[in-house]
Amino acid sequence: MASIGTVTAQQMRFTEPLALTSGAALADYSLVYETYGRLNADKSNAVLVCHALNASHHVAGTDAEGQLGWWDNLVGPGKPLDTERFFVIGVNNPGSCFGSTGPMHLNPATGKKYGADFPVVTVEDWVDAQARLIDRLGITQLAAVLGGSLGGMQALAWTLRFPGRIRHCIGVATAPNLSAENIAFNEIARRAIITDPEFHGGHYYEHGVLPRRGLRIARMIGHVTYLSDDVMGSKFGRKLRDGAISFDFDVEFEIESYLRYQGDKFSDYFDANTYLLITRALDYFDPASAQGGDLAKTFAAVRAKFLLVSFTTDWRFSPARSRELVKALVDNRHRVSYAEIDAQHGHDAFLLDDPRYFAVMRTYFERIARECGA
Amino acid sequence: MASIGTVTAQQMRFTEPLALTSGAALADYSLVYETYGRLNADKSNAVLVCHALNASHHVAGTDAEGQLGWWDNLVGPGKPLDTERFFVIGVNNPGSCFGSTGPMHLNPATGKKYGADFPVVTVEDWVDAQARLIDRLGITQLAAVLGGSLGGMQALAWTLRFPGRIRHCIGVATAPNLSAENIAFNEIARRAIITDPEFHGGHYYEHGVLPRRGLRIARMIGHVTYLSDDVMGSKFGRKLRDGAISFDFDVEFEIESYLRYQGDKFSDYFDANTYLLITRALDYFDPASAQGGDLAKTFAAVRAKFLLVSFTTDWRFSPARSRELVKALVDNRHRVSYAEIDAQHGHDAFLLDDPRYFAVMRTYFERIARECGA
Numbered sequence: 001m002a003s004i005g006t007v008t009a010q011q012m013r014f015t016e017p018l019a020l021t022s023g024a025a026l027a028d029y030s031l032v033y034e035t036y037g038r039l040n041a042d043k044s045n046a047v048l049v050c051h052a053l054n055a056s057h058h059v060a061g062t063d064a065e066g067q068l069g070w071w072d073n074l075v076g077p078g079k080p081l082d083t084e085r086f087f088v089i090g091v092n093n094p095g096s097c098f099g100s101t102g103p104m105h106l107n108p109a110t111g112k113k114y115g116a117d118f119p120v121v122t123v124e125d126w127v128d129a130q131a132r133l134i135d136r137l138g139i140t141q142l143a144a145v146l147g148g149s150l151g152g153m154q155a156l157a158w159t160l161r162f163p164g165r166i167r168h169c170i171g172v173a174t175a176p177n178l179s180a181e182n183i184a185f186n187e188i189a190r191r192a193i194i195t196d197p198e199f200h201g202g203h204y205y206e207h208g209v210l211p212r213r214g215l216r217i218a219r220m221i222g223h224v225t226y227l228s229d230d231v232m233g234s235k236f237g238r239k240l241r242d243g244a245i246s247f248d249f250d251v252e253f254e255i256e257s258y259l260r261y262q263g264d265k266f267s268d269y270f271d272a273n274t275y276l277l278i279t280r281a282l283d284y285f286d287p288a289s290a291q292g293g294d295l296a297k298t299f300a301a302v303r304a305k306f307l308l309v310s311f312t313t314d315w316r317f318s319p320a321r322s323r324e325l326v327k328a329l330v331d332n333r334h335r336v337s338y339a340e341i342d343a344q345h346g347h348d349a350f351l352l353d354d355p356r357y358f359a360v361m362r363t364y365f366e367r368i369a370r371e372c373g374a
Numbered sequence: 375m376a377s378i379g380t381v382t383a384q385q386m387r388f389t390e391p392l393a394l395t396s397g398a399a400l401a402d403y404s405l406v407y408e409t410y411g412r413l414n415a416d417k418s419n420a421v422l423v424c425h426a427l428n429a430s431h432h433v434a435g436t437d438a439e440g441q442l443g444w445w446d447n448l449v450g451p452g453k454p455l456d457t458e459r460f461f462v463i464g465v466n467n468p469g470s471c472f473g474s475t476g477p478m479h480l481n482p483a484t485g486k487k488y489g490a491d492f493p494v495v496t497v498e499d500w501v502d503a504q505a506r507l508i509d510r511l512g513i514t515q516l517a518a519v520l521g522g523s524l525g526g527m528q529a530l531a532w533t534l535r536f537p538g539r540i541r542h543c544i545g546v547a548t549a550p551n552l553s554a555e556n557i558a559f560n561e562i563a564r565r566a567i568i569t570d571p572e573f574h575g576g577h578y579y580e581h582g583v584l585p586r587r588g589l590r591i592a593r594m595i596g597h598v599t600y601l602s603d604d605v606m607g608s609k610f611g612r613k614l615r616d617g618a619i620s621f622d623f624d625v626e627f628e629i630e631s632y633l634r635y636q637g638d639k640f641s642d643y644f645d646a647n648t649y650l651l652i653t654r655a656l657d658y659f660d661p662a663s664a665q666g667g668d669l670a671k672t673f674a675a676v677r678a679k680f681l682l683v684s685f686t687t688d689w690r691f692s693p694a695r696s697r698e699l700v701k702a703l704v705d706n707r708h709r710v711s712y713a714e715i716d717a718q719h720g721h722d723a724f725l726l727d728d729p730r731y732f733a734v735m736r737t738y739f740e741r742i743a744r745e746c747g748a
Contacts, residue, residue, distance in 0.1 A: 022621035120621040180606035180629040181598060187630045188594045190623060191637075195587040197571055213569040217591060220562045224555060229689075232554035238660060245658060247396035247494040249564060249650055253657065255554040256561045263565075276623055283627065284619060286612060315603075315689075 003068065004036050004076045004083055007061035009099065012136060018094070018129055021284075024119040028108050031133050032099030033057045033091040036075065037083035039139070045374035046087045046139045048130060049075065050147035050154035053222070053278050054270060056098035059090035073353040080362035085374040086143065091133055093126040095277040103273035104205060114273075116202020121277060123150070123285045127157045131165070143372045144168035144365075148350035149317060150278070153285045156325070159302040160287055168368055169304040170361075173314055173350040175321035176295055176328075177286035182316065185225055186279040189218035193272045202273050211272045216263030218275055223262050228313035228346030295328035302329075306336040307364045309357060311349040337364065377442065378410050378450045378457055381435035383473065386510060392468070392503055395658075398493040402482050405507050406473030407431045407465040410449065411457035413513070419748035420461045420513045422504060423449065424521035424528035427596070427652050428644060430472035433464035447727040454736035459748040460517065465507055467500040469651040477647035478579060488647075490576020495651060497524070497659045501531045505539065517746045518542035518739075522724035523691060524652070527659045530699070533676040534661055542742055543678040544735075547688055547724040549695035550669055550702075551660035556690065559599055560653040563592035567646045576647050585646045590637030592649055597636050602687035602720030669702035676703075680710040681738045683731060685723040711738065 011032050017025040034057050039046060049059045049071065060075035060083070062068055075081045075088055092100040095118060103118040110117070134142065145155040145166050152174025158166045178186070193199055196214030200207050224232075236255040251257045291297040306329055310322035319340045329336040339360040343349040349357070368374070385406050391399040408431050413420060423433045423445065434449035434457070436442055449455045449462055466474040469492060477492040484491070508516065519529040519540050526548025532540045552560070567573055570588030574581050598606075610629040625631045665671040680703055684696035693714045703710040713734040717723040723731070742748070 024621075177612060179603055180610040180612065180627070181601075181603045183612070183627050184594075184598045184606065184629050184633055187627075187633055188591060188598070191594065191634070192566060192591050194623060195590070216569070217562060217566050220558075220565065221595070224558045224562070227555075229553055229555045232558065236554040238551060238554065238557070238663075247398075247654075249568060249654065253554070253557050253561075255558050259558055259561055260565070280621075280623065289612075 002077055003072055004061035007034050007036065007058070007063055007069070009034050009057060009063065011099070012133060014132060018125065018132070020119055020125045021122040022120050026094055026101065026119060026121075029094055029101035029129075031091055031094070031101075031129060033089060033133060034059065034061075035090075036060055036088045037086050039087040039137070040374060042373075043139050044141070044143060044372040045085065045369075046089060046134070046137070046142050047081060048089045048091070048134065048142050048145045050126075050130070050145065050151035051090070051093065051096075052147070052149040052151045053282075054266070055151075056096065057090040057092040057100075058098070059088065070351065074358065074361060080358050081146070081365050082369070085369045086365070089134070089137070091130055093121070094129050095121045095274060095281075097271035097274040102271065103202070103277070104271055113205045115205055116273060118273060118277065120280055122281050123153050123157045124161060126281070127154055127161050130154070131162055134165070140165065142166050143368050143374070144170055146170040146172075147174070148172040149174060149347065150282055153282075157285070157287065159304040159306075160298070163301060163303045166304045167372070168307065170307045170364065171322075171325070172309045173311055173317050173347055174308070174325075175317040176288060176325055178282055179321075183283050185221055186283055189221050190276055190279060192217035192221075193275060199272060202276075204272070210267070212267040215267040215270060215272050215275065216260075219263045219266035219270070220259045223259060225316045226347045228315065228344060230313050231344050231346055234344070295324060296331040299328045299334065300332050302334060306334065307339075307360075308336060309339045309341060309350070309360060311341050311343040311346070311357075313344055314347045314349060316347040376451055377446055378435035381408050381410065381432070381437055381443070383408050383431060383437065385473070386507060388506060392499065392506070394493055394499045395496040396494050400468060400475065400493060400495075403468055403475035403503075405465055405468070405475075405503060407463060407507060408433065408435075409464075410434055410462045411460050413461040413511075414748060416747075417513050418515070418517060418746040419459065419743075420463060420508070420511070420516050421455060421518045421520060422508065422516050423462060423464045424500075424504070424519065424525035425464070425467065426522060426524040427656075428640070429525075430470065431464040431466040431474075432472070433462065444725065448732065448735060454732050455520070455739050456743070459743045460739070463508075463511070465504055467495070468503050469495045469648060469655075471645035471648040476645065477576070477651070478645055487579045489579055490647060492647060492651065494654055496655050497527050497531045498535060500655070501528055501535050504528070505536055508539070514539065516540050517742050517748070518544055520544040520546075521548070522546040523548060523721065524656055527656070531659070531661065533678040533680075534672070537675060537677045540678045541745070542681065544681045544738065545696075545699070546683045547685055547691050547721055548682070548699075549691040550662060550699055552657055553695075557657050559595055560657055563595050564650055564653060566591035566595075567649060573646060576650075578646070584641070586641040589641040589644060589646050589649065590634075593637045593640035593644075594633045597633060599690045600721045602689065602718060604687050605718050605720055608718070669698060670705040673702045673708065674706050676708060680708065681713075681734075682710060683713045683715060683724070683734060685715050685717040685720070685731075687718055688721045688723060690721040
């Protein structure tokens with residue numbers, strides 16, 4: 001299937017401060033975004049795609065650097081989220097390192113780069129920022145908000161924060177909050193970054209260095225949690241890189257080589273402060289906490305319809321976590337479709353074009369298209 | 375139940391070099407060990423206990439520092455491994471940091487501390503070193519070799535390396551080899567240590583520093599893999615340390631506090647080079663590799679009887695890995711008892727006194743006692 005072709009990112013500046021959950025505010029910020037397809041006359045066919053930890057506004061097509069979007073297999077002409085029917089918006093969240101205002105930008109209060117002074121942002125803050133972008137695009141109600149993992153948390157938060165502005169919530173491989181184990185892995189990654197001597201309390205930009213060691217470790221930990229034991233076994237197993245053991249601490253096994261490569265690559269393009277901010281947003285997300293942990297009560301007043309998808313070997317955001325959401329929605333007699341896909345690839349499965357998964361997505365978007373006349 | 379009381383470690387020096395799997399040799403080394411109970415007249419009641427990553431020869435009783443042995447709940451008078459019937463030996467493996475020759479000792483070839491020059495050792499090397507100690511103690515055949523996790527791998531290796539010298543092999547929460555995921559976690563821990571600027575290529579002793587940052591990260595990773603998602607959920611869940619979120623990167627959640635504490639404590643007493651050596655021994659252990667991965671062929675010629683125990687929530691060395699061993703033994707019509715214990719505590723369960731687990735251990739040791747007239 002053809003990709004959407006060359007796409008150009010746009011930027012929108014906001015001069016009214018964004019009040020944050022923490023009590024702080026983000027003054028004078030910009031959001032970078034991309035759109036694909038055409039907004040129809042009654043502006044009823046807009047779909048917002050929310051990104052997870054290391055992704056961006058660049059969801060589909062080929063950008064100026066020749067990079068394909070991170071969900072290009074799902075989004076494009078004739079694809080499950082069909083850009084010939086829908087107007088699709090990808091937006092980079094504040095605090096990220098891909099163009100929207102983040103720690104490496106100038107803090108208007110000091111004239112220096114934010115670094116560690118960038119305010120802690122939450123999933124709800126991102127949703128508020130996204131809603132302002134949607135306002136400016138002249139869209140009153142979104143046909144759907146879609147996201148995987150942390151992106152799915154944003155889609156969930158939309159249903160709670162702006163119940164009248166979202167018709168469908170599509171959450172893939174997501175969860176109502178992080179478990180202690182999830183938080184633990186985030187914390188270890190953060191400790192690796194913060195204790196890297198080149199982190200300099202988050203003000204490494206001023207020192208002309210990068211906490212690469214910490215970022216590498218963080219990414220390696222992340223990767224192990226994105227994959228399943230199964231897929232690591234079938235992809236790498238105990239394969240040796242050079243066919244024989246050399247009895248040292250260099251790369252012996254293919255899995256070591258893979259992890260080091262992933263860590264190195266990540267430390268070239270990702271920002272350490274952003275890593276801290278985004279993992280903290282993950283940790284904090286817990287909409288049910290205001291209702292004493294009662295998820296059914298939390299989702300009582302939502303008006304969206306839901307599609308939730310999980311993957312059998314995902315131990316990061318396991319099917320059990322999606323089923324908690326399904327139960328909360330069913331308890332409220334809300335409309336929810338749920339697909340538990342038997343897939344080998346762990347959490348990463350949400351980015352791969354598994355035929356059963358994509359068939360579910362296609363069918364659901366066809367239903368939305370019929371509803372909104374797209 | 376009473377503990378065995380005060381115990382005193384002993385030391386035995388070996389001047390004949392120990393040939394290692396790598397081709398190197400360990401010249402002039404010492405082993406530190408403890409014994410509990412009395413060797414009977416026909417020397418048939420000796421049980422060797424092998425330690426895992428961060429444990430030692432100090433299995434039971436109270437040592438000179440007032441520390442209780444790491445398996446004191448299992449080993450002692452009237453306990454499942456009853457020191458009134460058995461002569462129990464705990465030995466610290468070479469390369470460890472608890473007394474036996476290791477990286478912080480003097481390399482006779484250079485007169486300086488080994489550091490990174492300590493040879494890479496394998497599970498089989500440890501078993502060879504243990505066998506020499508057993509020789510010196512005048513014991514021809516062990517009633518049993520017992521170990522959990524990496525200790526269980528040593529028990530398995532005994533059955534292959536010295537089939538005539540071991541009557542029973544007891545492997546708890548162990549595996550025939552590490553999976554790619556297991557190796558991945560080891561590799562991340564090693565990278566955290568090796569890339570710590572204070573590691574100095576393993577020669578940090580000479581620099582008067584310790585790679586504590588790396589050791590902390592290594593231990594935090596280890597801890598998450600020792601616990602189950604279940605037990606972390608019930609013990610910590612999303613509990614906040616100070617009752618409210620403070621929107622920063624200090625400790626917010628109880629689980630973060632717990633992990634930092636574990637990391638700090640570990641970095642006070644454990645040696646970084648030892649961490650590298652022991653995780654590498656884990657990675658390398660794979661007795662079936664010489665038989666093209668055929669576990670049944672591997673265990674064809676063993677003569678020991680086996681008890682294998684696994685724990686349902688152990689995702690590090692899962693029940694499936696123990697079942698692979700059971701199948702290989704059954705395929706050979708060897709005698710094997712297998713208990714899969716429904717326990718919440720993940721891999722750590724092997725160190726806890728779960729009543730069902732300990733009942734299995736007690737019954738099995740009673741059987742051994744009857745067999746060997748103990």
